Amino acid sequence: MATVDRVQRLAELAVTVGANVQPDQIVALGAELGHEPIVRAIAAAAYRRGARFVDVSYFDPHVKRERILNARPETLEFVPPWYGERIIQLGELRASRILTRGPGTPGLLDDLDPALTGRDILPRIKESGKVVGDRTTNWTIIPYPTPGWAQQVHPELAPEDALERLWEEIVHVCRLDEADPVAAWTERIEDTRAAAARLNERHFDSLHFEGPGTDLTIGLLPTSIWANALFETVDGTAHLANVPTEEVFTTPDPERADGFVTSTKPLVFPGGSSTKGLRVRFEEGRAVAIEADEGAANLRAQTAKDEGGVRLGEVALVDREGRIGPLGTVFHDTLLDENAASHIALGQGFEFSVAEEDHGRVNKSGIHVDFMIGSPEVDVTGATHDGERVPVLRGGAWQI
């Protein structure tokens, strides 16, 4: 497939299966510089579907770098009020939101002081957590291959070969190599929906992860609800929050996580800094020790932002039927890597993953940092409120 056709198909997927853009909607489209071809194709596709306005925000990580290098440190957490107000208004106006992902210059911030990079969370805007929780926007996140990202993922290949390989992988995991990608997605979404339904039937009190370097028990809230990424807005618009997605997830009890866990994939932050070989110890829900082979300080700087930064907001299970895990590729990007493996997230939880009576117990934070803890070697076992232990995942296959 020529790249221009791939861009076209990816853009169509973003506005149909992904965000499900509705006639007369405003579409907020956030992208990094270097994503121009997919941005323009998404804008065209959204307008063809009748969008009222496509509001494009290009993010320049090099400007972020200049800020961290030159700005007064005490200003690094400042964000102008209109950043958050725009997000809040997107919710009020029932807009659609599309984010493209794919770093142009991986590692761009790696040589900077993590204590400084951690203070500037842009392009993440803290109000976006509220709008996600309110379910007022139909949104999606899709990957876009850049030359820099391709070099990071496939350093052993020549630049043009690396980009071609990454494109082929993105096309495959986005099921764009199917004759009817929409039908392929409909089928896979039904699979994960059914898995979530079985988990909800069991109504586990906690999950136990056991494997190399991992022995972690995560408590669930009384009303924690498992779901896949097919979300529905308050107005009933279905949208696939991530493309691709292979996970089922819920919000755990932020006060019950005990044991230790070793990440099974690198964790890469939006600005390009990363944490590799991560090991976290939890006590009574708090991450009390964060160690890593590389870049532990990058994650510590994030989690130090607020009280909820060291507690869990998400636990997610990924089976071996997805298309990402079998590739064996480390994409250095959460959007893809999290769908290769079961994962947890420090920071903001999802109110919509629990019943109203438990809203107050969902973790609150300005951050939401996913990291991968699953692999075929990691067993997942559920414990019921009666103390019964039920195998959930063995070798990546559902046992329930």
Next chain:
Amino acid sequence: MATVDRVQRLAELAVTVGANVQPDQIVALGAELGHEPIVRAIAAAAYRRGARFVDVSYFDPHVKRERILNARPETLEFVPPWYGERIIQLGELRASRILTRGPGTPGLLDDLDPALTGRDILPRIKESGKVVGDRTTNWTIIPYPTPGWAQQVHPELAPEDALERLWEEIVHVCRLDEADPVAAWTERIEDTRAAAARLNERHFDSLHFEGPGTDLTIGLLPTSIWANALFETVDGTAHLANVPTEEVFTTPDPERADGFVTSTKPLVFPGGSSTKGLRVRFEEGRAVAIEADEGAANLRAQTAKDEGGVRLGEVALVDREGRIGPLGTVFHDTLLDENAASHIALGQGFEFSVAEEDHGRVNKSGIHVDFMIGSPEVDVTGATHDGERVPVLRGGAWQI
């Protein structure tokens, strides 16, 4: 001078002589895609001067093209509310604003229906007129050479030579080839300030432009004040609104313009569409006929936006001492070309160019379109309230 040094010097000029960025200010920086090097250099320079935050907005004219091609025509005037609210807040917060100019893809919209392109005025935001009038932000506009722009300006040269030539011209007209550009600007600004003071002493009732294809009388308001582009905010921060600038200007009486005028330079709109060989007839302040060799419809679509779109908001005089006119280069961009020649603008006037008693008489419009009407062949003569005719410019030289 290596391009990296030119970018650096231009960026320093933007935050010093231009916007005069103050410690702890927010700096709103608007640029077209393709301006990344100057954007990053300006951000770094602004942070070094103590800026609190540099809020970069990249504009993508290709997205605008996709909108005009694919959106429902009735939506083309829509702008999300947060665009204007951000501008208003920039004023309330006494922010600094910097715009870089230099089209990446000149003529990108020229093949589209002018009736449609005229409806979408972005990246211009109508609230910016209010913030300029309120004098609440210290702002500047500076040029940045792009390969596409260089090809448009110097089509006879090979691409790399065209870019080099344009860079040399920009360096020259921005006085970056002086040992001390700041001192050079201080001197030139004093020259135009003195010319404006002499015009104010004469207190003309009207100006008469006479030359090839031009015989136009423009009435001034009783309190029209001549000034150069060294503005001062309500809080007393001086800033040079355009870099480079060579003009003195005021706001005329929107009800008194009579005769005909022929433009002496092409008029290029932000999106890339243009009007060449423009001829306009005025009666009682209104542009009653707009003709052109090319693209008359592009200007007509702009002026049709509102009642004030066909009346004058600005009249400006440029002497022959400036650096742009002598180059003889047509830059296809108002920022530079308007400083080669005397000019007028259809649309929004400047309240700050008149005393409070005349605020109500200043032209109101959502547009402000400059076009060049001066040349060494065009005589400018002032008429006093007593009917005395006083030569003002002959052969481009001040007579007063």
